[in-house]
Amino acid sequence: VKIVPQVTAENEGFWSAAKDGRFVLQQCRECHRVWLPSQPNCPGCLSTQWDWTPASGFGRLISFTTVVHPVHLAVADEVPYVLGLVELREGPLYVSRIPDVSEESLQLGQEMVVRFTPLPDGNKLPVFTPA
Amino acid sequence: VTAKPVPAIIGIGQTDFSRASGRSEWQLAIEAIAAAAADAKVAPSDIDGIVRYQYDNVHEGLVARSLDANVLFHAQVGFGGQATAAILRHAANAIHLRQARIVLCYRSLNVRSGVRYGRAERSISTDDGGNFVASGPRIPSGDMVGPHGLLAPGQVMALWARRYLFEYGIREDDLCEALCEVAVRQRAYANNNPFAMMRDRPLTREDYFAGRMISTPLRLFDYCLESDGAVAFIVADANEFSDSAPVAITATSQFLPPYGDAVALLGTAQNAEPHRAVSKRLFADAGLRPADLDVAMLYDATSFMVPIGMETFGISEPGQAVHDIKQGLGYVTKPFINTSGGHLSEAYIHGANHVIEAVRQLRGTSANQVPGARSALVACSSNSAAILEV
Numbered sequence: 001v002k003i004v005p006q007v008t009a010e011n012e013g014f015w016s017a018a019k020d021g022r023f024v025l026q027q028c029r030e031c032h033r034v035w036l037p038s039q040p041n042c043p044g045c046l047s048t049q050w051d052w053t054p055a056s057g058f059g060r061l062i063s064f065t066t067v068v069h070p071v072h073l074a075v076a077d078e079v080p081y082v083l084g085l086v087e088l089r090e091g092p093l094y095v096s097r098i099p100d101v102s103e104e105s106l107q108l109g110q111e112m113v114v115r116f117t118p119l120p121d122g123n124k125l126p127v128f129t130p131a
Numbered sequence: 132v133t134a135k136p137v138p139a140i141i142g143i144g145q146t147d148f149s150r151a152s153g154r155s156e157w158q159l160a161i162e163a164i165a166a167a168a169a170d171a172k173v174a175p176s177d178i179d180g181i182v183r184y185q186y187d188n189v190h191e192g193l194v195a196r197s198l199d200a201n202v203l204f205h206a207q208v209g210f211g212g213q214a215t216a217a218i219l220r221h222a223a224n225a226i227h228l229r230q231a232r233i234v235l236c237y238r239s240l241n242v243r244s245g246v247r248y249g250r251a252e253r254s255i256s257t258d259d260g261g262n263f264v265a266s267g268p269r270i271p272s273g274d275m276v277g278p279h280g281l282l283a284p285g286q287v288m289a290l291w292a293r294r295y296l297f298e299y300g301i302r303e304d305d306l307c308e309a310l311c312e313v314a315v316r317q318r319a320y321a322n323n324n325p326f327a328m329m330r331d332r333p334l335t336r337e338d339y340f341a342g343r344m345i346s347t348p349l350r351l352f353d354y355c356l357e358s359d360g361a362v363a364f365i366v367a368d369a370n371e372f373s374d375s376a377p378v379a380i381t382a383t384s385q386f387l388p389p390y391g392d393a394v395a396l397l398g399t400a401q402n403a404e405p406h407r408a409v410s411k412r413l414f415a416d417a418g419l420r421p422a423d424l425d426v427a428m429l430y431d432a433t434s435f436m437v438p439i440g441m442e443t444f445g446i447s448e449p450g451q452a453v454h455d456i457k458q459g460l461g462y463v464t465k466p467f468i469n470t471s472g473g474h475l476s477e478a479y480i481h482g483a484n485h486v487i488e489a490v491r492q493l494r495g496t497s498a499n500q501v502p503g504a505r506s507a508l509v510a511c512s513s514n515s516a517a518i519l520e521v
Contacts, residue, residue, distance in 0.1 A: 003255060005274040006266035037268065037275045037397070043389065062297055065289035066347040071282050072251035074263040083281055085290050085396065093397045095270070095290075097279040103347060108297040120262050125278050 001097065002074045004121040010038040013052035015123050023114045023126045025090055027053040036092040057114035059086040059094065059128060066103045086112050086128045096128040106130070138223035139369035139377035140519065142171025143487040145362045148328050148478030151244040152359035159361035160189040160239035161197050167363040171375050173233050178365070180204040180231030182221045184214040184481060189239050204231035210393050210514070211248075212430055213385075214238075215482025217515035220383035222366035232367060238483035239361035247357050251282035270396050284394040285354055288433040289346035294400060295439065299450035303348055309456040310434040311339045314352045314475055316462045317431070321472025324498040326484075328356055329476040353434040355474035362483035364490070378493045381506075381520045382416035384409050386513040395512075402442035402449045406513035410444045417506075417518040421445040424466035424518075425504035426492045428485035430511035431473045437461070441468075443513050466508065470499040482511050493521040 007015050014036075017024040025034040028042035029049040041048050063085040070076045082098040084106075098106070099117060112128040119125050144166025146152070146159050154162075168175045175198040181191040185207040195202050204225045208214035222234040246253050254272035258264050265277020272282050281287065296303055318334035321327035334352060342351030369377035386409040390398035399405055414420060421444055429440035438452035446466060447455045455461075461468035471477040471488035478484055489507035491497040497504075510516035 001278060001280070003263040003265050003278045003280070004258070005278050006264050008274070011274055037273075063290045063292075063294035065286060065293060065349075066344075067280060067286055067289075068343070068347065069345040071249060071286075072255055072263070074251075074255060075280050075282070078280065081280055083279060083286065083290065085294060095276040095279055095281050095396065108293065119278065121260065127279070 001117055001125055002120055004119050004123065010040055014038055017052055018116060018124045018126050019122075021116050021124070023055050023057045024052040025055045025092065026050050034090050034092070036088070036094065056089045058131065059088040059112050061085070061106060061108060061110050061112050062087045063108070064098065064103055064106050082106070084112065084128060094128070097125070098129060099127055101129070134370050136226050136229065137369040138226040138366055138380045139372070140364050140380065140486070140490050141367045141369070141372040141375035141377050142167040142169070142173065142365040143490050144168070144170055144364070145326065145484070145487060146360045148326060148358050148360035148480065148484070150328070150359065152241055156239045156241050156361070157189045157193055157197070159241070159359070160194065160237050160363070163239065163361035163363035164194065164198070164235060164237055167235070167365050171365040171367070171372065173365065176200050178202070178233050178235045180222065180225050180234030182206050182208070182218045182225070182234060182236050184211070184218065184238050185209040186211050186214070186481070187238060187240070189237075194235070194237070204234065212432065212482045212511045213514035215430055215485065215511040215515050216383060216509045216517035217385050219366065219380050219486065219509070219517045220385060220515065223380040223383060226366060226368055234366040235363065236366065237361065237363040238481050240481060241359040242479065243357040243359050249283055249285060249354070249357055255282065269393055271394060284432055285349065286346045287394045287396050288435050289349045290396060291400070291439065292348055292435045298400065301450065301453055305453050307348060309438060309453040310353055311336055312456050312462070313434040313437045314339050317469050317472050318476045320470050320499045321476035324472050324477055327472045327477040328358060329472060349433055349435065352475070355432050355479045356476070358478040358480060360478055360480055362480045362487055364486060376494050378490050379520050381518045382413050383517045384413040385515050391514065401439050401512045406443050407445065409513050410516065413516050413518060414445070417520070419506060419518060424506050424508050425501050426470060426489060426507040427461070427466040427468050428473070428489050428507065428509045429468055430482050430485065431469060431475055434475060436512065437468060440510060440512060444508060444510060444516070465501070467501045470497055470501065485509050489519050493519055
């Protein structure tokens with residue numbers, strides 16, 4: 001993986017937790033709703049008081065694709081690679097590289113679990129693999 | 132007392148569609164606008180409203196200069212191709228409210244010879260350490276998805292396709308047969324269409340399945356073209372411009388649900404209930420049923436947008452479009468879909484070429500004319516839609 005995320009005030013907690021091997025969601029202090037991707041407020045009650053809270057790290061694979069044709073130089077030597085759409089156990093959808101698999105071994109609906117893969121800037125990327 | 136305004140498209144114009152226009156986007160826009168004004172029988176300097184795609188590099192100030200026009204109403208619609216029918220909605224509202232008399236809409240792009248939307252160069256930057264950096268909330272290519280390698284809309288649509296298989300238990304082979312049918316039928320339309328980039332390039336079923344895989348399950352011919360060109364149209368009161376072959380804008384809709392901006396992936400699927408509710412209201416506003424449509428121009432950045440779009444708009448029931456396409460719905464039985472060849476085989480003018488094909492059908496001047504066509508849907512998913520009638 002060669003593309004790094006731009007860290008912002010809103011996503012910093014996600015990436016710093018990932019660096020420590022933790023997969024986290026935003027959670028509202030008022031109504032306890034969880035969400036991802038990061039945003040400045042709770043979509044349930046609009047509270048701006050929230051925490052990064054540990055997630056189960058499990059989800060269900062609801063789609064996947066093998067990218068054969070690279071659309072950027074950064075991934076030209078990584079194709080073919082597999083991307084999945086994971087419905088996290090807590091509800092939000094998460095786009096994930098699925099490393100070290102061919103799509104023939106995947107089943108729609110199967111259980112997935114998070115692990116962490118290094119990024120070139122020293123951070124880590126949470127990715128999901130078959131549980 | 133004057134009659135209530137009837138917003139209508141009174142003129143259409145375009146340039147040639149090509150891989151390398153050799154002209155600026157500004158010049159292309161003006162060529163299309165001049166053609167649309169001539170078709171509408173209006174003086175370009177009498178244009179007093181402009182509604183355009185937020186993505187267009189040719190802003191309304193440049194157009195006002197070029198036309199020597201005094202503009203009383205102007206607006207932009209965001210999120211790329213979602214503007215397709217939304218610009219008609221805003222133009223029609225301006226006519227309803229008499230905030231302008233002659234409203235111009237246009238889209239001009241050199242996205243084949245210039246910055247290509249199918250690639251990720253416009254969204255991935257490099258930092259001081261030489262790393263590639265994904266930034267912003269956009270999906271694809273933003274900070275949460277770019278590092279994984281989700282970089283282009285065509286990859287998102289591949290994920291849409293397999294999510295659809297999962298939700299409805301459809302076999303991938305059956306989906307691919309339906310997508311092949313879409314690609315081959317639209318190419319056949321393009322082969323009749325003098326404006327189409329693929330006019331001279333037939334496509335068979337064998338060619339389709341021989342196309343290289345781009346992002347599974349989508350192959351080369353499931354993807355739209357990249358094009359240089361421009362399209363313009365003019366919206367005004369049909370009562371005032373009855374000599375300009377007006378095509379009435381009967382009803383319009385927009386929809387922006389959570390995560391519905393740009394190429395949506397993290398929200399509800401486009402044939403889900405919230406989306407269908409918007410299309411039901413559109414048809415109710417028009418006093419039509421989906422089965423009454425003669426023509427449907429469905430935004431087709433990939434072939435998969437055709438079956439999912441059929442389900443969004445009630446042309447097919449959810450989970451049924453693959454079956455219906457194989458039965459000939461859209462090609463043998465009405466509504467006839469993407470009769471210009473669409474983005475797959477005419478050109479990719481970001482939806483605007485779909486609008487002018489709908490107008491040609493309702494004027495009886497399409498290269499693939501549906502006999503007696505009276506009503507047309509133009510839509511970009513549920514995000515924007517319009518029903519046009521004569």
